[in-house]
Amino acid sequence: MAKTGKPPATQDKLDFPRPLTMVDVVIFAVMESRLQVLLVKRPDAPGEPYPGLWALPGGFVDVDRDESLEACARRKLREKAGVEAPYLEQLGSWGGVSRDPRGWSATHVYFALIPSEHVMPQKGANAAEAAWFTLQEFDGRSRLAFDHMEIMQAAVTRLRNKVEYTSLPAYLLPEEFTLSELQRMYEVVMERPIEKSAFRTRVLSSGLVEPVRKMREGPNRPAQLYRLADPVHPVVFTRTIKTRTD
Amino acid sequence: MAKTGKPPATQDKLDFPRPLTMVDVVIFAVMESRLQVLLVKRPDAPGEPYPGLWALPGGFVDVDRDESLEACARRKLREKAGVEAPYLEQLGSWGGVSRDPRGWSATHVYFALIPSEHVMPQKGANAAEAAWFTLQEFDGRSRLAFDHMEIMQAAVTRLRNKVEYTSLPAYLLPEEFTLSELQRMYEVVMERPIEKSAFRTRVLSSGLVEPVRKMREGPNRPAQLYRLADPVHPVVFTRTIKTRTD
DNA sequence: TAAGTTAGTTGCACAGTAGCACTAAGATAT
DNA sequence: ATATCTTAGTGCTACTGTGCAACTAACTTA
Incomplete structure (x- = not known):
């Protein structure tokens, strides 16, 4: 050298x-x-x-x-x-x-x-x-x-890959958000719909979010607002979101 | 600008x-x-x-x-x-x-x-x-x-993370290898033992490897030799390897 | 023939998720 | 008031990949 x-x-x-x-x-x-x-x-x-x-x-x-x-x-x-x-x-x-x-x-x-x-x-x-x-x-x-x-x-490839097993889409939302809003971010990035029930358990059981004492009011049923429990570190899930028949 | x-x-x-x-x-x-x-x-x-x-x-x-x-x-x-x-x-x-x-x-x-x-x-x-x-x-x-x-x-962190859900350790082995040898590479990188049976199904059902018409001969039972089905692209699994009680 | 070692299989339990149907809570129209 | 619409949120079942443990298989050496 x-x-x-x-x-x-x-x-x-x-x-x-x-x-x-x-x-x-x-x-x-x-x-x-x-x-x-x-x-x-x-x-x-x-x-x-x-x-x-x-x-x-x-x-x-x-x-x-x-x-x-x-x-x-x-x-x-x-x-x-x-x-x-x-x-x-x-x-x-x-x-x-x-x-x-x-x-x-x-x-x-x-x-x-x-x-x-x-x-x-x-x-x-x-x-x-x-x-x-x-x-x-x-x-x-x-x-x-x-x-x-x-x-x-x-960059798009990286984002699409990471969405499958991380909480990155949460950073596309403001500090406080509802679970439905979070789900929509996932769906927009993945360009495919995901199951509401499975998504909710996945997110809630991971400790990713914590509820705030507020509701999102709208024309329909009010929705619980959440925020990131640890805004600095994204969460890594141990399974990817299953793609339908793929 | x-x-x-x-x-x-x-x-x-x-x-x-x-x-x-x-x-x-x-x-x-x-x-x-x-x-x-x-x-x-x-x-x-x-x-x-x-x-x-x-x-x-x-x-x-x-x-x-x-x-x-x-x-x-x-x-x-x-x-x-x-x-x-x-x-x-x-x-x-x-x-x-x-x-x-x-x-x-x-x-x-x-x-x-x-x-x-x-x-x-x-x-x-x-x-x-x-x-x-x-x-x-x-x-x-x-x-x-x-x-x-x-x-x-x-680099070590990246490698340890990727080992959990990719086939990277296969590149630490020569072209032909047995499943036990592959498992050992995973264990060395992760610094913890993994289950033989689960590992074998995981690897075999993923299409990561294909058998060659040779056996690794040794002092004990001969072992089937495999090679990477696609040496260029690592495989990404949809689940991580579960860590015991963790 | 028995013992030791590594290769490879089988069967069951468990966990996280997909799928789908259901209930809950609000607004609006009648 | 009551029905209807829409979105929020829950409960139940089935499936899949994995963890776990016990088993069989093949070869060598004593």
């Missing part, structure tokens, strides 16, 4: 070319009973790659302002979406010679879930034009900048 | 400071019925951080040789461990101002499982001094370079 005749390492100096380093965030929210992703429009300025195309919110790491990758991701979240995300996890990283015309680049991608109530009044902050897209809008040929389509697909 | 007065982006140029970019690999193998990790010794050359300490195999991305992050990880695997890993997944990335004295740095960490048969005859390749360590050897105060202790713990 001491002396490979190549650029990296221990040439006594650090004067070899460095890749560009960025952070991008895939931000999910459920609006109008659809899973949606926040995208921003690439600037049209000269020299900018993929001008005018939609891209994941993100950008270069700022070595002077960002303490760490996660801090950088939270900054992007604030700047682009104007929110503190109740759930943020690392999705992975994508890097290579050809993903950005400006040169070898690597992006660290995070994955956030936010309640639709937290969504800013559209196009806020200092972010460029921003908009929410349903997943169906990408089935066609609509391109995204860079390899962001691939990244977004990976 | 067009004009923040800060270093990154669209200052018309890309002349802002870039973090150091590296790739590290956590390589697991089971030897002597213990889960072990491959580490390399940091060089003693002047200017090198953490001289003489043990570290994860890895290093800087070489923008001229490495096509992508994963290609870079495979290169490190070849150079340091002298193997092609049958299983390689991304673990995550760690980055920040303070993790490397040479400046803001980010490392992309991969996670490999290899059969102990693939293990090189010790200290091979152009790698510096390398050695296998059992996990117990870190319970004490033995330090690792950089934040590699934290990274290694994360």
Whole structure:
């Protein structure tokens, strides 16, 4: 490891070319009973790659302002979406010679879930034009900048997988919610209906939620409100939700 | 996104400071019925951080040789461990101002499982001094370079979690193996015994393996040999392995 | 032929869930 | 008041994969 005749390492100096380093965030929210992703429009300025195309919110790491990758991701979240995300996890990283015309680049991608109530009044902050897209809008040929389509697909896959055995959909809801509302979040993400009775026992016997002394009032029977017993740690179930005849 | 007065982006140029970019690999193998990790010794050359300490195999991305992050990880695997890993997944990335004295740095960490048969005859390749360590050897105060202790713990946690509901331990075995050998890999990683009968039905009914027309001969009853039905894709089970009274 | 060891099977109990029918509590219409 | 609608919430049964324990099978060595 001491002396490979190549650029990296221990040439006594650090004067070899460095890749560009960025952070991008895939931000999910459920609006109008659809899973949606926040995208921003690439600037049209000269020299900018993929001008005018939609891209994941993100950008270069700022070595002077960002303490760490996660801090950088939270900054992007604030700047682009104007929110503190109740759930943020690392999705992975994508890097290579050809993903950005400006040169070898690597992006660290995070994955956030936010309640639709937290969504800013559209196009806020200092972010460029921003908009929410349903997943169906990408089935066609609509391109995204860079390899962001691939990244977004990976994020959706990860979310769909985790929904089967974790409590992640709870982070798509406000602090207090009913069990029916929680069930609907699961159904929206999984894109299939689940059994009410089984779902309720599953959730209640797991200790995921605790009741608050309030009811959700509506046109019909009032529903018990709950909140997360431990908002910081998602619950992992020991069984997946069974898919019908599959 | 067009004009923040800060270093990154669209200052018309890309002349802002870039973090150091590296790739590290956590390589697991089971030897002597213990889960072990491959580490390399940091060089003693002047200017090198953490001289003489043990570290994860890895290093800087070489923008001229490495096509992508994963290609870079495979290169490190070849150079340091002298193997092609049958299983390689991304673990995550760690980055920040303070993790490397040479400046803001980010490392992309991969996670490999290899059969102990693939293990090189010790200290091979152009790698510096390398050695296998059992996990117990870190319970004490033995330090690792950089934040590699934290990274290694994360890798172990990820592996232990995934063992509960995937077929990952199969990649710690050679191409052909018996069910008892597979069970032993699970037990070594989980550090607890599991039921033979339940394990066999679980594995056999999942389609994970297919029998080959050979038997493992030994001092006792010969055992049926199997191989992975699909060596590329690990199997995901719908239930975790139940832990006794827990 | 008996004993030891590992491979592999069988049968039963248990737990979490799917499926479905039922009751409960509110609003609204008659 | 009473019926009807809608959503909340419960009870019951069946099924499936697993945990558990005892059993049989195949081979070696004494």
